[in-house]
Amino acid sequence: MDSKTKESAQADPSVLSKSAVLLQRLLNDIWTSPINLVLTALILCLLVKLLLVKRKPSSNPSKKHVLAQLPKMPKVDLTIQQLRGYNGIESNGRILTAIYGDIFDVSKRSDLYGLGGSYSLFAGRDATRALSKMQLDPSLFSNEYDDLLDLTDKERATARSWHEDFREKYDIVGRLLKPGEKPSIYPSEETVVDGDYDLNNKKRE
Structure with a gap:
């Protein structure tokens, strides 16, 4: 673009405010058309929901199961x-x-x-x-x-x-x-035997 063209563009307000004019026309179309207004509202709602989902902290930060931590159960027969x-x-x-x-x-x-x-x-x-x-x-x-x-x-x-x-x-x-x-009758953890010796390494009678 030569200097004359630049001067012409600077002197012409319509060129300088082209974006503003287009934006104004778009807003006018939205406000004057019920359909466009509804569509715009739906788009804004979707954008807000997407932002909230991304920012919402995870209720379960770990995917691992929270498992029961119980002591080992001694053996017992049941009805x-x-x-x-x-x-x-x-x-x-x-x-x-x-x-x-x-x-x-x-x-x-x-x-x-x-x-x-x-x-x-x-x-x-x-x-x-x-x-x-x-x-x-x-x-x-x-x-x-x-x-x-x-x-x-x-x-x-x-x-x-x-x-x-x-x-x-x-x-x-x-x-x-x-x-x-x-x-x-199962032996308890303290009396479980291995061979001729119990867990305390005492020889059985």
Whole structure:
């Protein structure tokens, strides 16, 4: 642009205020058209929401599950009625479930088996039948001892597969007792023996 053109542009107010004129026309179009006014309001609302979402602090800064921290449970055999008490609510957070006669302590995954969890039906119950059928149906969790005699071979295999999976993840803390069956007496942590010596390295009589 030569000096004459520059002088002409500087002398012409319409050139100097071109942006202002365009902005004024845009605002006039918005205010004089109800449709444009509504669209503008929606766009502004969306922008505000996007800004709020970006600035909102995370309610769960860690993606890791908040797991129950409980001491290791000593082994104990339970009846189906006693097992019901270990549902995470009546047992200070302890959650047990039974599969094929073994009782597993699943307390460390209270996010799954505790109240509101995906598998909360397992808490304090014998889950064998439900796992054998791969169904989370409340009717499959009996309040009485279930002998499982009517399961098919395929269902038994499915339940045993789940049993092995649980064994790899959770501690077995006892056996589910049959009606009239007496519980086993397990040695406590202090009296567990290894060979001919106990944990205090004292020779057994």
